[in-house]
Amino acid sequence: xxxxxxxxxxxxxxxxxxxxxxxxxxxIWSSLAYARRWKDKxxxxxxx
Amino acid sequence: xxxxxxxxxxxxxxxxxxxxPLVALGFYAGAATLLPLAIGPEAGRLAAVAPGAxxxxxxxxxxxxxxxxxxxxxxxxxxxxxxxxxxxxxxVCAVKCLGQWLATAAPLAVxxxxxxxxxxxxxxxxxxxxxxxxxxxxxxVFLGGIGAALSLGARRGGLLTAVIVLPLxxxxxxxxxxxxxAFASGxxxxxxxxxxxxxxxxxxxxxxxxxxAACRNALS
Amino acid sequence: MAAPAWAPxxxxxxxxxxxxxxxxxxxxxPLSAAKANALNMAxxxxxxxxxxxxxxxxxxxxxxxxxxxxxxxxAGLWLGFTAPEDYQQGDTVRIMFIHVxxxxxxxxxxxxxxxxxxxxxxxxxxLADAAAAAAAxxxxxxxxxxxxxxxxxxxxMWGAWWVWDxxxxxxxxxxxxxxxxxxxxxxxxxxAKAARASAILALVGLVNLxxxxxxxxxxxxxxxxxxxxxxxxxxxxxxFLWPLLLMALAYTAAFGALWLVRIRGEVWRRRAVALxxxxxxx
Numbered sequence: 001x002x003x004x005x006x007x008x009x010x011x012x013x014x015x016x017x018x019x020x021x022x023x024x025x026x027x028i029w030s031s032l033a034y035a036r037r038w039k040d041k042x043x044x045x046x047x048x
Numbered sequence: 049x050x051x052x053x054x055x056x057x058x059x060x061x062x063x064x065x066x067x068x069p070l071v072a073l074g075f076y077a078g079a080a081t082l083l084p085l086a087i088g089p090e091a092g093r094l095a096a097v098a099p100g101a102x103x104x105x106x107x108x109x110x111x112x113x114x115x116x117x118x119x120x121x122x123x124x125x126x127x128x129x130x131x132x133x134x135x136x137x138x139x140v141c142a143v144k145c146l147g148q149w150l151a152t153a154a155p156l157a158v159x160x161x162x163x164x165x166x167x168x169x170x171x172x173x174x175x176x177x178x179x180x181x182x183x184x185x186x187x188x189v190f191l192g193g194i195g196a197a198l199s200l201g202a203r204r205g206g207l208l209t210a211v212i213v214l215p216l217x218x219x220x221x222x223x224x225x226x227x228x229x230a231f232a233s234g235x236x237x238x239x240x241x242x243x244x245x246x247x248x249x250x251x252x253x254x255x256x257x258x259x260x261a262a263c264r265n266a267l268s
Numbered sequence: 269m270a271a272p273a274w275a276p277x278x279x280x281x282x283x284x285x286x287x288x289x290x291x292x293x294x295x296x297x298p299l300s301a302a303k304a305n306a307l308n309m310a311x312x313x314x315x316x317x318x319x320x321x322x323x324x325x326x327x328x329x330x331x332x333x334x335x336x337x338x339x340x341x342x343a344g345l346w347l348g349f350t351a352p353e354d355y356q357q358g359d360t361v362r363i364m365f366i367h368v369x370x371x372x373x374x375x376x377x378x379x380x381x382x383x384x385x386x387x388x389x390x391x392x393x394x395l396a397d398a399a400a401a402a403a404a405x406x407x408x409x410x411x412x413x414x415x416x417x418x419x420x421x422x423x424x425m426w427g428a429w430w431v432w433d434x435x436x437x438x439x440x441x442x443x444x445x446x447x448x449x450x451x452x453x454x455x456x457x458x459x460a461k462a463a464r465a466s467a468i469l470a471l472v473g474l475v476n477l478x479x480x481x482x483x484x485x486x487x488x489x490x491x492x493x494x495x496x497x498x499x500x501x502x503x504x505x506x507x508f509l510w511p512l513l514l515m516a517l518a519y520t521a522a523f524g525a526l527w528l529v530r531i532r533g534e535v536w537r538r539r540a541v542a543l544x545x546x547x548x549x550x
Contacts, residue, residue, distance in 0.1 A: 009359045009424050016363045016420040020370070020413055024522070027409050031526050035533035041540035194472055198465045202455035211451050212469060215444035216476055219483040226487060243486075247479070258472050265464040 051135060051143055058147025062116060069155040076109040076156060080163040095168035099177060099228045102164035106156055106181055107217050110188040113152040114196040114213070115206045117144060122200045122266060131267055141259040142252070145193045153185030169232070176231050180224045180244060187220040187248035190255035197262035219247050319395055319535050326528040333525035337518045344514030351507040363421040365511050369519035370414040371439060377407030377523060378442060381449070382474035385467035394538065395531070397463040400470060401453065402530035406523060408446035414439050434488035438481040445473045 063069065083101050084094055121127040130140050160181040161174035169177075195213035199205040227240030344365060354361035381403040388396035418436055419429050430436070452469055456462035 007359055012420045012424050013359055013362050016366060016417040019416050019420075020366045023409055023413050027406060027526055031406075031529040031533065035529050035536060038533050038536035038540050042536045042543060194469075198452060198469055199455065201458075201461065202452070203457075204455060208451055208455050211444075212448045215441050215448060215480070216472070218441050218480050219476070222483045222487040243483075254475070258468055261468050262465060265461055265468070268461070 050133075051139065054130075054135075054140065054143050055147050055150075058144050059150045061120075062113070062148050062151035069152045072109050072113050072152045072156055073159055075112055076105060076159055076163060079105045079108065080167060083167065091168055095170075098164050098167035098169035099173055099232060100225050101167060102160050102169070102177065103180070103184075103225045103228060104221060105163070106160050106184070107188055107221055109156055110153055110185060111192060111210050111213060113148060114192040114209050117148055117193055117196045118200055118263065119196070119205060122263075127263060128267060131264070137260040137263060138256040141193060141197070141263065142190075142256040145189045145252075145255070145259075148193075149186055149189045153189050154182065157181035157185050173228060173232055176237065176241075177228055180227060180241065183245050183248050184220050184224045187244070187251045188217065190248075190251040191216045191220070194255055194258045194262065197259040197266065200262070200266035220244060220251075223247055322395055323532065323535060326532055330525050330528035330532070333521045333528065337522035337525055340514050340518035340521060344511045344518055347507075347514065348511035351511060354508070357425060360421055360424050361508065363417055364508070365515045367414060367417040367421055368512060369516040370410050370417060371435075372516055373519040373523050374407055374411040374414050374439065374442060376520065377403055377410055377527075378445070378474070378477065380527070381407060382470050385470035385474075388463060389467040389471065395535070397467070398531050398534035398538070399527070400467060401463070402527055402534050404446055404449050404453070406526050406530065408443065408450065410519075410523065411439060411443040411446055415443060432488070434481075434485040437484045437488070441480050441484070442477070445477070449473070 080102065083097075083105075087093060087097070118127065121130065131137055133140065157178060161177040164177050165171050165174055192209070192213045195209040195216070198212060199208040202208050223240050223244035225240075227237045227244060230240055231237035348362055348365040351361075353359055381400055384396045384399035384403060387393055388400055415436075418439070422431055422436075423429050449466055449469055453462050453466040456465055
């Protein structure tokens with residue numbers, strides 16, 4: 001069964017997963033924002 | 049031959065300009081003085097770290113001289129002339145590094161056993177530290193030359209050179225430090241020493257290729 | 269003593285020698301970067317060297333990789349959290365499912381960076397340089413993840429936040445290499461020069477990486493004080509192996525998707541810069 005109770009190790013496990021989620025969100029956000037920003041500048045008259 | 053003359057020029061420039069090896073030696077002495085002030089003067093504790101501290105401070109001191117290797121010749125146009133010389137740029141870079149080694153790394157290598165013994169290392173370690181520092185200095189200069197050539201024309205070139213070069217210093221620092229530590233505790237020290245020599249030899253052989261490519265790029 | 273042809277006379281009078289203005293072609297250099305790029309765009313042989321075809325390909329490939337990563341990660345996490353606790357490590361074994369893939373991916377990203385740099389250096393493909401530039405921040409982020417999760421795993425298992433274990437130390441050096449690469453790239457203003465200089469550094473790092481890894485292992489074998497903890501060990505059961513494998517694939521797919529998106533951003537950026545130049549000239 002799904003075991004989400006990490007017992008006495010919970011702080012370490014959830015901190016590791018939380019950090020990973022945070023870094024992934026940051027990577028996704030920055031990559032998409034970077035691409036979108038320059039796409040808009042490369043097509044100034046196109047639909048944005 | 050002309051390369052011998054270039055070597056003499058490089059060595060005398062590195063020796064004579066801006067205090068020459070005195071600056072590096074001064075840094076070395078200063079850093080070695082700060083160490084006991086930071087970790088405490090107990091002889092036992094100092095003696096345990098003395099050879100390693102002398103070794104890693106040597107690596108840092110050899111970093112300091114790198115900005116003099118290409119930067120001035122790049123700024124005043126001498127590097128353009130060297131590029132046009134009949135000798136291949138790879139060879140010119142190797143000779144420049146060799147001159148740098150003669151003028152700063154060799155004096156530092158002489159200072160290394162003195163610093164180690166002054167910090168409390170046993171004096172029987174001195175010969176090995178001297179030879180390791182001479183060979184390791186070769187690796188430090190030829191690796192450092194890559195960083196110095198790559199950061200030509202960059203903002204904050206000196207700090208950038210250090211950031212580029214320090215991770216590359218990991219193997220020679222490990223090999224030399226390992227050989228000295230093994231010798232100090234009576235273990236076989238030859239493997240570490242041989243690895244240091246092999247690493248220095250490959251740095252001397254391959255480093256100039258990267259240096260010359262970086263110089264050509266900076267001048268293009 | 270007669271000075272040789274290349275010996276400058278600047279020391280005597282401080283003048284700049286006249287050779288500063290020599291065009292690079294006269295010195296036997298290859299074509300200038302701009303010319304080579306123009307040539308490259310005209311004669312691009314495969315879909316990966318042609319920016320237009322790359323944009324068409326990555327337009328559907330990037331979301332595909334992204335969805336693949338999400339699906340694989342969902343399956344891997346489900347299996348990972350339904351797996352029984354490890355009899356030695358308890359619940360901390362769950363950190364392995366995000367730590368080990370991050371460590372693999374940061375190595376993989378460096379090989380991608382090195383490969384792209386080699387292509388950019390040898391063939392002067394503009395796209396290869398964009399790929400190298402895009403891989404570095406992602407690789408650094410994965411390296412950071414590997415270090416941070418390793419530290420969070422090490423604290424309960426080793427009783428210390430950091431242990432000078434061979435593998436950990438070489439990942440740390442890899443992190444420093446990424447930082448050096450990005451610092452060099454950011455410090456040079458001329459973009460063509462920055463591309464080539466950082467490509468040379470990436471290749472130097474690529475040659476050194478196995479030596480660094482091996483030297484750190486050798487160093488670790490000298491200092492037996494640190495307990496070496498093998499991740500899972502050879503006897504890792506399938507209940508751990510499957511989620512680990514799925515998560516590794518998910519990380520690789522995620523890196524692929526993010527890499528493609530960032531390369532797209534780089535291509536757009538170059539087009540925007542070219543557009544600005546054209547408008548400024550007009």
